[in-house]
Amino acid sequence: xxxxLAALALVLIGAGALAMYGMRQRRKKPxxxxxxxxxxxxxxxxxxxxxxxxxxxxxxxxxxxLNENGLTSIAALQGLSALTELSAAYDTPPFITTGDPTLxxxxxxxxxxxxxxxxxxxxYRSGLVRYTAPSPMLYAAMxxxxxxxxxxGTTIILGAFNQEASLLTNAAVTEGEKLFGGATSAVGLxxxxxxxxxxxxxxxxxxxxxxxxxxxxxxxxxxxxxENLLRWLVVAGILVTTGASLLGLGD
Amino acid sequence: MFRWFIPTAIAVVCGFLVLLGxxxxxxxxxxxxxxxxxxxxxxxxxxxxxxxxxxxRVHLARIFQKQSRHRIAxxxxxxxxxxxxxxxxxxxxxxxxxxxxxxxxxxxxESALLALTAITLVLSGMHLLRTRRHINSALFIAVxxxxxxxxxxxxxPRVLGVILQFVDAAATGGMRxxxxxxxxxxxxxxxxxxxxxxxxxxxx
Numbered sequence: 001x002x003x004x005l006a007a008l009a010l011v012l013i014g015a016g017a018l019a020m021y022g023m024r025q026r027r028k029k030p031x032x033x034x035x036x037x038x039x040x041x042x043x044x045x046x047x048x049x050x051x052x053x054x055x056x057x058x059x060x061x062x063x064x065x066l067n068e069n070g071l072t073s074i075a076a077l078q079g080l081s082a083l084t085e086l087s088a089a090y091d092t093p094p095f096i097t098t099g100d101p102t103l104x105x106x107x108x109x110x111x112x113x114x115x116x117x118x119x120x121x122x123x124y125r126s127g128l129v130r131y132t133a134p135s136p137m138l139y140a141a142m143x144x145x146x147x148x149x150x151x152x153g154t155t156i157i158l159g160a161f162n163q164e165a166s167l168l169t170n171a172a173v174t175e176g177e178k179l180f181g182g183a184t185s186a187v188g189l190x191x192x193x194x195x196x197x198x199x200x201x202x203x204x205x206x207x208x209x210x211x212x213x214x215x216x217x218x219x220x221x222x223x224x225x226x227e228n229l230l231r232w233l234v235v236a237g238i239l240v241t242t243g244a245s246l247l248g249l250g251d
Numbered sequence: 252m253f254r255w256f257i258p259t260a261i262a263v264v265c266g267f268l269v270l271l272g273x274x275x276x277x278x279x280x281x282x283x284x285x286x287x288x289x290x291x292x293x294x295x296x297x298x299x300x301x302x303x304x305x306x307x308r309v310h311l312a313r314i315f316q317k318q319s320r321h322r323i324a325x326x327x328x329x330x331x332x333x334x335x336x337x338x339x340x341x342x343x344x345x346x347x348x349x350x351x352x353x354x355x356x357x358x359x360x361e362s363a364l365l366a367l368t369a370i371t372l373v374l375s376g377m378h379l380l381r382t383r384r385h386i387n388s389a390l391f392i393a394v395x396x397x398x399x400x401x402x403x404x405x406x407x408p409r410v411l412g413v414i415l416q417f418v419d420a421a422a423t424g425g426m427r428x429x430x431x432x433x434x435x436x437x438x439x440x441x442x443x444x445x446x447x448x449x450x451x452x453x454x455x
Contacts, residue, residue, distance in 0.1 A: 008274040014442050066295045071440045072433075074451050101302035102295055106451055127309050131302035137364045149321065166371040167364070173378055184433045186426045193391060194375035197383065204429040208436030211449075219448050223439045230435050 010230065017226035018219075025218035025225070036206050037199045038180055039213040043082040045154045045178070046092060054153030056083070056094035057177075059143050059168050060107060062136040063160030064100030072184050072207060073103050076158040077110055079202070079210020083156075088114035094156075095146055096129040099139030103159075104131040140164035144171035157181035158202065161188035169195035182207050259447050266445035306332075394418055 049056055060076060063069025087093045093111060098104045108129040115124040132142035144167045146152060155172040157165055161183040172179050173195055181192045182202025189203055202210065208227070212220035265287050271277075272284025310325035319325075338349050376395065379388050401407070401415050443449040 004274050004276065011270065011274065011438065011442065014438055015446065018439070018442060018446070064295070066291060071437045071444075074444070074449075075436065075440050077451065078449070101298035104302045104305065105298050109452070126305075127312065129305070130309055131305050135361060137361050137368075141364050163368045163372065164364075166368050166375055170371040170374055173375075184429075184436075186429055189429075190391075190395075191372065191375070194372075194379035198387070205432030205436045207433075208440055219443070223443055227435045227439045230438065231431070234431060234435070 010233075013233065014226055014230055017229045018222055021222035021225040021229075022219055025222040036202060036209055036213050038182065038202050038206075039079050039082075039210045041200070042080065042156065042180060043086050043214070045156075045180070046083060046086045046090060048178075049153035050090060050092040052153050054151045055092070056087070057143075057146050057150070057152045057155045057172075058083075058094045058096045059140075059155065059157045059159070060096060060098045060103055061157075061159030061161045061165075062099030062134075062139050063103065065102035065106065067100075069160035069184075070102075072160045073100075074106070075208045075210060076182070077107060079158065079207065079214060080156070081110070081114075081211070082214035084111050084114045085117075087111075088118055088120065091120070091123055093125070093128050095150060095152070097132050097139070097143040097146060098129070099131075099133060099136055099143075101131055104129060136162065136164045137167075140167040144168050147171040147175045147177060152177055154178040154180065157183075157192065157196075158207070160184065161191070163187055163191050165191045166195075255450060258452050259450050262450070262452055263445060263447045266441075270441075270445060303332075394422075 045056055058080060060073055061069070063073035065073070083094065088111070096107045096111065098107055108126075111129055112121070112124055115121050133139045140161075141164075147155065147168075148171065152172075152175065155168065155177050157168050157179070158181055161181075162185055165181070165183065165188055169179060169181070169192065178200075179196045180200045180202075181196045183189050183192055184204055184207055189201075192201060205227075209224055211217070212224050268280065269284050269287050272280040272282075272287075307329065310329050313319045313321045313325040314329070316322075335349070335352060338346060338352070342349055376392060380392060397415065397418060401411075407415075440449070444451065
């Protein structure tokens with residue numbers, strides 16, 4: 001019961017902080033535009049691979065909307081929005097692979113909308129977003145074959161991943177592709193770290209800052225400020241409970 | 252307006268009700284939450300049908316493409332999918348032949364892939380040593396080696412035990428910090444969707 005109320009308090013404070021920072025951010029220019037270089041470089045990849053006559057493979061993982069990784073996948077897609085917009089503008093769409101049917105629909109919707117906003121919907125090809133397999137390991141194995149089957153120049157592995165990501169990175173390294181990626185789990189990050197440079201790696205909570213970085217919408221920056229406020233509150237809570245525990249209170 | 256307003260309104264109302272059903276100890280809200288989550292599962296099943304339609308379309312196109320290199324693979328995939336479907340429909344998911352396929356093909360196949368990741372991870376470690384020679388890489392490899400070494404069932408020298416304890420404490424702290432940041436990110440992303448600021452379901 002007390003944990004539920006603590007969670008409710010956290011959510012209410014988060015909503016209040018989002019509203020407050022949202023109003024402040026409207027008047028201010030967003031800060032931190034230089035944060036997380038990986039998201040900044042993603043859109044540049046569209047032009048680079050187009051010049052090479054290659055394509056981009058975006059692996060979104062198996063985090064579906066009906067499991068605990070749903071919001072990680074949504075955050076990953078938001079971080080990729082600039083890339084999908086630019087790809088639609090130049091009609092050099094990426095291949096997007098997912099390991100979850102609900103994520104497949106959301107990704108397909110995002111790419112289709114990018115084409116629709118430009119009035120170019122008739123050029124959209126429905127096989128660009130592919131659902132490959134239901135389990136993470138099979139998904140990674142099937143998605144990795146894309147590196148060998150298609151002229152992929154850049155592979156982006158972004159979303160909910162664990163050690164299965166090494167199948168994807170290995171295929172990309174073997175084919176000499178440029179790699180970008182990020183994960184929110186420690187296992188996924190450790191796997192990606194060895195093949196992806198630090199400037200191309202999105203670590204943990206940075207995944208949730210991608211939308212702010214690429215869209216520059218004030219509400220996303222407000223959300224990051226609210227997140228920082230919550231973090232300090234949680235840190236203060238940890239310090240208070242540690243202190244109370246050391247003093248022998250609250251047992 | 253109808254394209255985004257109605258889906259957003261439904262998402263916002265459902266999101267609020269599910270969140271309140273989790274956080275408030277009110278039985279009526281909890282029942283609504285259970286019903287809504289059940290409904291979402293049904294929608295998930297439709298999403299699965301659409302996703303399998305996508306698999307079918309991609310592989311049928313490969314089969315009928317004249318210069319496709321993947322005709323046999325795609326044919327095999329669709330053939331096994333149809334055969335599995337027929338077996339499940341005739342015998343049910345617990346049927347003898349269905350269980351044989353699961354136990355003799357699917358489970359060993361996935362286990363083999365899991366074993367393969369051990370090799371790809373070693374290759375990644377070698378790639379790291381070859382391409383990024385700096386202190387972070389060395390530290391990363393040293394910690395991985397230490398952990399692997401500690402998994403060997405031998406008696407360690409006392410000093411190694413102390414180092415392991417230190418690394419363990421640092422790793423646990425780091426993981427908790429990582430998790431805390433991720434959880435806060437999830438909370439704020441969820442709030443943006445529930446408040447209708449983000450509309451991933453309707454392209455906003």
